[in-house]
Amino acid sequence: MxxxxxxxxxxxxxxxxxxxxxxxxxxxxxxxxxxxxxxxxxxxxxxxxxxxxxxxxxxxxxxxxxxxxxxxxxxxxxxxxxxxxxxxxxxxxxxxxxxxxxxxxxxxxxxxxxxxxxxxxxxxxxxxxxxxxxxxxxxxxxxxxxxxxxxxxxxxxxxxxxxxxxxxxxxxxxxxxxxxxxxxxxxxxxxxxxxxxxxxxxxxxxxxxxxxxxxxxxxxxxxxxxxxxxxxxxxxxxxxxxxxxxxxxxxLRRLPELVGRRREIVALYDRELADAEGLLLPPSPPEGHESTYYFYWVQMDPRIRDAVAGDLLAADIYTTFRYAPLHKVPAYAHGAPEPGLPGSDWAADRTLCLPLHPGLSDADVLTVVAALRKSVAERTAEVTA
Structure with a gap:
């Protein structure tokens, strides 16, 4: 996995x-x-x-x-x-x-x-x-x-x-x-x-x-x-x-090494997914911003997102969406504004977080990329047929 x-x-x-x-x-x-x-x-x-x-x-x-x-x-x-x-x-x-x-x-x-x-x-x-x-x-x-x-x-x-x-x-x-x-x-x-x-x-x-x-x-x-x-x-x-x-x-002493590897993995995802049809990649940080690169997320047609996650899981690749919108959780519904939160809702329907940790090899990342490309292409063809 x-x-x-x-x-x-x-x-x-x-x-x-x-x-x-x-x-x-x-x-x-x-x-x-x-x-x-x-x-x-x-x-x-x-x-x-x-x-x-x-x-x-x-x-x-x-x-x-x-x-x-x-x-x-x-x-x-x-x-x-x-x-x-x-x-x-x-x-x-x-x-x-x-x-x-x-x-x-x-x-x-x-x-x-x-x-x-x-x-x-x-x-x-x-x-x-x-x-x-x-x-x-x-x-x-x-x-x-x-x-x-x-x-x-x-x-x-x-x-x-x-x-x-x-x-x-x-x-x-x-x-x-x-x-x-x-x-x-x-x-x-x-x-x-x-x-x-x-x-x-x-x-x-x-x-x-x-x-x-x-x-x-x-x-x-x-x-x-x-x-x-x-x-x-x-x-x-x-x-x-x-x-x-x-x-x-x-x-803490190892932190530069750990974050450095995360940065390399993000760069590899960016390069290998740059021309992937049907996917939006994370925006690059603005000038002067340094990220810890905790998540790497892609966004896609909401009609296929859940199916893509299921395809990847079947291929022993665990993905998820973090964090589910709290304004839709019943316990916090009193904090939900009217008429809603369009940016949050749009993102929640389309976003999938991919594996990202320093233990990933380049081969692991390429495996994720290949499985993601294949699933997105096949699921897109199904919903647009």
Missing amino acids: INLFQPQVGAEELNAIADVFEDRWLGHGPRTKAFEAAFAAHLGVDAEHVVFLNSGTAGLFLALESLYLERGDEVVLPSLSFVAAANAILTTGATPVFCDVDARTLNPTAEDVERALTDRTRAVVVLHYGGYPGEVARIAELCRERGITLVEDAACSVASRVDGRAVGTFGDLAMWSFDAMKVLITGDGGMIYAKDAERAARVRRLAYHGLVQPSGFGYAKVSARWWELDVPEPGRRVIGNDMTAAIGAVQ
């Missing part, structure tokens, strides 16, 4: 875990702090502003929780987002309001976001589709002008930049995902960034039970009664640990 995603781990990651076992400190500890510092350096921010978590989803929930949202408040997000973003909004009591996306890039434009804003909008959560930054700089400027908090869902964008600036640092808060399907993986894990120092400190507290100072061994030498608790507000336990941080540190 040629998979859509496949984690790239090996001897370096195993050795890093062995070192953790040797030290016998498996939980949140020095390797967690070292990984946070290394990731902060990767972003170009202060280490105290990032917190390693047990998932990217936890980062979304913490980000929204830190905004003191209330019932009646609105949070705008693109409909083509992962379900975690809408869930995080709903748990605060706020209402998710879906904006449209550009049908070809699958990223919201600043105009898409602006059309969804009302006097009740408290925040915007913007996803960088497939690792492509989109109009994040313009959206950040719009939010600043309106006094609205911008949360960047950078789950797919660990290496993405605009004019040299890391995606995730344009807004007020951001999170990244390191689960087993992402570019930089820790098995499960994520990182959250808060631009404001006070908010960053609060996020760190909320990530560990709301404690101002943890009561464990690590604080025994800095407090005479280290077991006493100071909890100004309740939190939960969503921090990362030294085992997953050890994997993450190795993956």
